[in-house]
Amino acid sequence: MNVSFAKVSKRAVEKDPKLRARLLRQYDRGVNILRPQIAERLGGRDLDALIAEARSEYDKAICALPWIGGSANPRSFSLNGAALWLALWRVLKPRGVSVDEAQALFVGIFHDYWSRYPRFLTRLYGALRMGPRNQSHVKRLAEASQKRSNPDDFVYQFVPGQPDRFDFGIDFTECAIIKYLRNQGAPELAPALCELDWPHANIIGIDMQRTTTIAQGCECCDFRFSRPGARDIGWPRSSAISIVLHGVAGWAACTVLMLALLQTMPLATALVIHGIAAPVFFAALTWNLFRRGGGRHPLFVATCLTSIVIALDAVIVAGFIQRDFGMFASILGTWLPFGLIFLSAHAVGTFLRWKQSLHASTRHS
Numbered sequence: 557m558n559v560s561f562a563k564v565s566k567r568a569v570e571k572d573p574k575l576r577a578r579l580l581r582q583y584d585r586g587v588n589i590l591r592p593q594i595a596e597r598l599g600g601r602d603l604d605a606l607i608a609e610a611r612s613e614y615d616k617a618i619c620a621l622p623w624i625g626g627s628a629n630p631r632s633f634s635l636n637g638a639a640l641w642l643a644l645w646r647v648l649k650p651r652g653v654s655v656d657e658a659q660a661l662f663v664g665i666f667h668d669y670w671s672r673y674p675r676f677l678t679r680l681y682g683a684l685r686m687g688p689r690n691q692s693h694v695k696r697l698a699e700a701s702q703k704r705s706n707p708d709d710f711v712y713q714f715v716p717g718q719p720d721r722f723d724f725g726i727d728f729t730e731c732a733i734i735k736y737l738r739n740q741g742a743p744e745l746a747p748a749l750c751e752l753d754w755p756h757a758n759i760i761g762i763d764m765q766r767t768t769t770i771a772q773g774c775e776c777c778d779f780r781f782s783r784p785g786a787r788d789i790g791w792p793r794s795s796a797i798s799i800v801l802h803g804v805a806g807w808a809a810c811t812v813l814m815l816a817l818l819q820t821m822p823l824a825t826a827l828v829i830h831g832i833a834a835p836v837f838f839a840a841l842t843w844n845l846f847r848r849g850g851g852r853h854p855l856f857v858a859t860c861l862t863s864i865v866i867a868l869d870a871v872i873v874a875g876f877i878q879r880d881f882g883m884f885a886s887i888l889g890t891w892l893p894f895g896l897i898f899l900s901a902h903a904v905g906t907f908l909r910w911k912q913s914l915h916a917s918t919r920h921s
Contacts (some may be wrong), residue, residue, distance in 0.1 A: 614639060618639050667755050727779070765780040869883070
């Protein structure tokens, strides 16, 4: 990794003058999390002095933090956290604490910090992290990191999911935390901080795999993430918004077609043509949904699309336009198209999933 660590271009406190006060306030509010862990592992002797000394070292560590984008870069949170661990290490090391002992202490503090939040919130956070929206965001950030506009930042690549293996991955080729620790003369702390990733993944309900780290002298940190127990691990997942938009588009196309047909031909003929066209429309939309954003399970997609059509027909057509729900008594005009829409969406989704699975198995064999 050809990166120079001799000089930091910009300090975070210069770009964000409120950062120092904000992080020190967080330290003062969270000091009760530090006390029991330190007392349990190191004893209560000289505890107040150690806490005060750690705060002073934290102040220095904050002032040395490089600027990597602030709140615009979500990885700034991890880098800011490294300043706290560095401060603790600087007061623990002279007291004869080893890196392994410090690592155990940090894991305990980390676990206590996250345990303050209700389990459903941490799991919701993890679910959002695994969602297609966040994956798209990570992909954009990864592409931006490749420009290396800030020498002190992380550099990484987004790894698309692989069926039955993982949902998505990140390969870090440069680590801002390692750069920072090297600049601060504490490179030995990096492997210990890498171990915090495991309890974090466990707390937020994500399965994580990692076989190499830069801190161990490898070329990259190869993170792979997946949702525990999910049946569609590694399949790209279209967002809820995308599914809704496709459903609304299909309903609008069917409605416009039906209105046009009623102007030019008898009702029975219009119903037959509409019954043929509706599943064709939704087959095309399902194909587009899976090919563009990836598809969730075909049964889920077909159910969502059909439900959207039923809901819109009930609210807009029957409720507002006709002011009569008699249309739902018609099998040929209403329920048959609904059924055909469901079957066409499910068939197309199943075919594309099979095709993707076949391609993936061929690629990995």
